[in-house]
Amino acid sequence: MKPLEFWFEFASTYSYVAAMRIEELCREGGVELVWKPFMLGPIFALQGWNDSHFNLNERRGSYMWRDLERLTDKFGLPWRKPSRFPRPTSNPARVAAAFAREPWIGDFVRRVYVANFGEDREIDEPEVLATLLAECGRPATTVQAALADERRALLRANTERAIALGIFGAPNCVVGSELFWGEEALGDAIEWARR
């Protein structure tokens, strides 16, 4: 059975809904999960965008905000429309990239997402991250360790790999050479991993 790489961006609303569910779905399906944080900014720039397409395209954005209300209600997830969108997210992404294989990473990722989309908190601030890490039982030094120069390269490498994979948005699942985009594709991606 092939592992499933979950490619996500902490600023992405649909990544939130997917990230809250992916670990349980993989466990139920018996599929190995690999967390892959990356940055959407450079990938949007490749498509000629200097902002989220949900801000650039009002019709598309209006739909997304209503859809998120429905989806978070459907899955019983906290929801408060963020006062800032998209939020800076490079620091939590660096933490996630640096500790992607740690057993507490899923817990951390979900706490960051709830802070962003359920509590409207500034998840890029190191104090906020230290609080969230403490809730995962990690020492405050974890933030500094992730932001050290030698670890920053991990997130950059992920983003470069995402570009090479043809990724254009978030979230995504990658199984072997197959890319599955969108929150709705989790089930198909898990089926593919089980083939």
Added chain:
Amino acid sequence: MKPLEFWFEFASTYSYVAAMRIEELCREGGVELVWKPFMLGPIFALQGWNDSHFNLNERRGSYMWRDLERLTDKFGLPWRKPSRFPRPTSNPARVAAAFAREPWIGDFVRRVYVANFGEDREIDEPEVLATLLAECGRPATTVQAALADERRALLRANTERAIALGIFGAPNCVVGSELFWGEEALGDAIEWARR
């Protein structure tokens, strides 16, 4: 229980996958289905596009073509990548708008989609439409009846209504005041109609 309006465009690949399944899904769910053909061109123009975004955005387009191979395989639907995309579709859309409430409309819509995406045929040509209508047991005069001036307004009115509904792509389901976009949202839309 609220009826479900299925808003589709014959040039849209994801509308194909959804259109092939929607009638059966509604029947299974006990939901009344209303066929709503419209034109995406004016709606793309509102978003500043002079072509399908799958052509304008190469990363997005590459993904869609692979995704369609997977989805048509998953649902057992015919698939041949069309030699022309997007195809002109106003004539089949006029027929569907003119006869949207006829009992043969679902059969006709599916035959047009299979001709476009399973057989690479020019579905805007009246002779092709006459052949497809004959397969539905309809006389050849059906095309001319749909293209008459007094009936053309039906498709234009649908497109104007789609704009007013906030539609930005296809396919869509509209249930009451709720819009559900995308092939993956059919299940949620049917659940909404049953609430």
